[in-house]
Amino acid sequence: MYLAPRLVALDRVMTVDESFWLGRSANFYQALATADFADTYQFAHPGVMTMWAGTLGFLVVYPTWPNEIPGQIRKEYAVHEDLRALGRDPLPLLIAGRVAKLLMQAAFLAVGFWLARATFGTLTAVAGALLLAFDPFLIAHDRLLHIDGMFALSAFVSLLGVLRYLHGPRHPHYLVISGIFAAFGWLTRTPGVVVVGVVGLIFLVVAWRQWRSGEPLTRAGRSAAGQFGIWLGAALATTFLAWPALWVAPGMVMRRMLSWSLGAAAEGHEAAIFFNGQSYQGDPGLLYYPVSILWRLTPFTMVGLAALVLILALAVGRRAVFPRHLLPPLAVLGFFVLLYVGGMSLGAKKFDRYVLPAYPALDLLAAIGFVGAGRLLWSQRTRWTRPLAVIAITAVVFGQLLSALSTAPYYLPYFNPLLGGTAGAEGALLLGWGEGLDQTAAFIRSRPGGDVAIVHMSNARVSLTYFMPESATVVTSAYQTDMASMLEWVQADYYVAYVSQWQRGSFSRPLDYLSQFQPVHTVRLGGTTFARTYDLNAIPPPPEMVNGHPCSFTFGDDVQLVAYQDQPTIDAGDANPHTFSFHFVSSASVRAAYEVRVDFLPRSPAIEPFSRSVTLRPDATPGMLSQIELPVELPGKRTIKSYIPLVSVIDPVSGQPITATQVVSGVTGNHAVLTRCA
Numbered sequence: 001m002y003l004a005p006r007l008v009a010l011d012r013v014m015t016v017d018e019s020f021w022l023g024r025s026a027n028f029y030q031a032l033a034t035a036d037f038a039d040t041y042q043f044a045h046p047g048v049m050t051m052w053a054g055t056l057g058f059l060v061v062y063p064t065w066p067n068e069i070p071g072q073i074r075k076e077y078a079v080h081e082d083l084r085a086l087g088r089d090p091l092p093l094l095i096a097g098r099v100a101k102l103l104m105q106a107a108f109l110a111v112g113f114w115l116a117r118a119t120f121g122t123l124t125a126v127a128g129a130l131l132l133a134f135d136p137f138l139i140a141h142d143r144l145l146h147i148d149g150m151f152a153l154s155a156f157v158s159l160l161g162v163l164r165y166l167h168g169p170r171h172p173h174y175l176v177i178s179g180i181f182a183a184f185g186w187l188t189r190t191p192g193v194v195v196v197g198v199v200g201l202i203f204l205v206v207a208w209r210q211w212r213s214g215e216p217l218t219r220a221g222r223s224a225a226g227q228f229g230i231w232l233g234a235a236l237a238t239t240f241l242a243w244p245a246l247w248v249a250p251g252m253v254m255r256r257m258l259s260w261s262l263g264a265a266a267e268g269h270e271a272a273i274f275f276n277g278q279s280y281q282g283d284p285g286l287l288y289y290p291v292s293i294l295w296r297l298t299p300f301t302m303v304g305l306a307a308l309v310l311i312l313a314l315a316v317g318r319r320a321v322f323p324r325h326l327l328p329p330l331a332v333l334g335f336f337v338l339l340y341v342g343g344m345s346l347g348a349k350k351f352d353r354y355v356l357p358a359y360p361a362l363d364l365l366a367a368i369g370f371v372g373a374g375r376l377l378w379s380q381r382t383r384w385t386r387p388l389a390v391i392a393i394t395a396v397v398f399g400q401l402l403s404a405l406s407t408a409p410y411y412l413p414y415f416n417p418l419l420g421g422t423a424g425a426e427g428a429l430l431l432g433w434g435e436g437l438d439q440t441a442a443f444i445r446s447r448p449g450g451d452v453a454i455v456h457m458s459n460a461r462v463s464l465t466y467f468m469p470e471s472a473t474v475v476t477s478a479y480q481t482d483m484a485s486m487l488e489w490v491q492a493d494y495y496v497a498y499v500s501q502w503q504r505g506s507f508s509r510p511l512d513y514l515s516q517f518q519p520v521h522t523v524r525l526g527g528t529t530f531a532r533t534y535d536l537n538a539i540p541p542p543p544e545m546v547n548g549h550p551c552s553f554t555f556g557d558d559v560q561l562v563a564y565q566d567q568p569t570i571d572a573g574d575a576n577p578h579t580f581s582f583h584f585v586s587s588a589s590v591r592a593a594y595e596v597r598v599d600f601l602p603r604s605p606a607i608e609p610f611s612r613s614v615t616l617r618p619d620a621t622p623g624m625l626s627q628i629e630l631p632v633e634l635p636g637k638r639t640i641k642s643y644i645p646l647v648s649v650i651d652p653v654s655g656q657p658i659t660a661t662q663v664v665s666g667v668t669g670n671h672a673v674l675t676r677c678a
């Protein structure tokens with residue numbers, strides 16, 4: 001049940017951060033293979049368990065990687081470029097790492113179920129495991145080669161290990177198991193160290209209760225300290241054994257992790273965060289996580305939690321529903337959720353996934369609530385209450401499953417329908433982490449020339465790159481008002497606008513302008529638009545881009561030179577023709593073709609001037625660009641820097657040059673002088 005929704009259609013989504021973890025996994029594998037153990041430190045998160053999963057993926061799909069790469073790759077997010085250079089498709093490697101991680105997590109869940117069953121009972125453990133297995137927010141993150149899903153499950157199993165130990169009989173091996181999973185948690189994400197505080201507090205309470213029951217304080221304290229020591233010893237031993245960087249450079253590891261973590265907590269994320277209709281550059285506030293949890297929980301988890309609170313608050317059948325031994329585990333799970341969410345709320349850097357460890361605990365608490373309500377109905381012993389109890393419990397589990405399937409195969413766009421679903425969440429939380437871009441890629445590839453298309457994006461390009469062939473070009477582009485941006489627009493075939501960027505207000509220049517035009521393809525998920533694809537070959541460039549740089553010249557009322565591009569380099573004596581690419585825009589219906597003449601004025605009197613001409617036939621659609629190319633073979637031992645290009649547009653009726661006006665200055669003349677356009 002856990003694996004089924006997670007293993008299907010793993011090739012449908014690619015998130016931005018996974019490119020980093022695939023690259024870090026490649027470096028981790030290379031460091032292990034070369035025994036350069038210090039390089040198993042890749043990042044401060046630190047993501048060790050995720051990199052082990054990624055390494056297993058490499059071992060299955062590309063075991064010879066360390067032999068074909070000379071050392072560590074420095075641009076982890078661009079590992080797809082290194083892989084494609086070696087003739088490898090990065091997507092199967094990513095999927096292999098995901099599968100390895102999911103199998104690891106399935107084993108973790110099996111251990112967790114074994115621990116929970118003895119503590120909470122079979123029915124509650126089954127219901128809790130199924131709620132967890134079908135939780136759409138957990139499914140979404142578990143499927144990724146990332147750190148949050150692994151961290152959430154590891155921390156949860158660690159807590160279950162301590163609870164199983166306290167439930168009795170108190171065998172030390174439960175503490176060892178809990179310590180091992182605690183280490184797995186903080187080896188994946190540093191906030192996992194909060195488990196140390198939770199477990200330490202648990203044993204303080206245990207010692208206090210023993211003292212209250214008549215045991216001497218020193219004996220109770222030593223006993224609790226010994227139990228905590230077993231737990232902590234297992235956790236520290238696991239940490240050391242699982243992370244080779246600690247074998248050779250523990251000081252470096254600790255310094256770098258601490259420095260990065262403190263900076264991230266204080267400064268926030270480098271990109272803006274969208275929350276409750278506003279874009280924040282930094283901390284969105286203390287309400288962020290409580291609100292995000294309400295949006296991410298399913299109605300069925302919320303019903304279970306509400307039932308639990310009501311039963312506890314009203315004491316309705318509490319003794320029958322919650323045996324006395326169940327109250328301490330409830331308190332521990334609730335305390336963990338409050339402590340973790342509260343602690344994370346103090347940091348400036350916030351994403352809804354950062355409190356993912358709260359969700360398994362909330363699912364189990366919800367299971368306790370609705371199973372307790374079912375038992376309460378069952379205890380009435382009437383003709384209809386017992387069938388109703390069975391139906392209610394079954395309906396909650398299937399409702400959780402249907403909630404997840406409603407957003408398959410992506411799962412990330414799931415938001416609580418009681419609050420408005422995905423459409424409502426667009427005004428409350430940041431949407432989009434790459435989901436839907438597989439559909440965008442399929443559309444572009446289906447178009448003529450799609451496999452060699454140049455695609456510009458408003459968000460990180462890697463999410464689309466994995467679904468496009470190597471022959472295509474995908475770049476992130478915000479566009480400015482300079483000539484370089486003008487040339488980018490001219491050369492691109494498509495622009496893909498993504499929901500997270502228009503929510504943030506990022507890249508507003510192209511997004512605001514393009515919103516006036518009809519996209520050629522739209523991806524909608526949950527009734528909300530996630531991606532719009534625009535055909536730039538059919539859209540004029542924005543006016544501020546056309547007019548905002550010093551090499552934009554108008555010739556009369558009809559013709560405007562908006563950009564030119566020569567070859568990047570040309571050596572002295574190069575016999576190959578040098579091509580100037582001019583991009584003209586017609587603002588009105590043109591009567592006839594124009595002659596464009598370029599006079600190459602030498603910078604030295606020792607060099608002869610020369611001229612070249614070409615015919616301009618503007619596009620029939622006003623405002624659209626028309627490109628003309630002007631081959632130039634330079635005299636021997638000369639470079640293009642030896643000349644100043646002067647552009648003239650000849651009136652087809654009079655045969656005379658049309659007055660050229662530099663747009664930004666208003667200066668007029670017979671020529672457009674292209675001296676400041678680099």
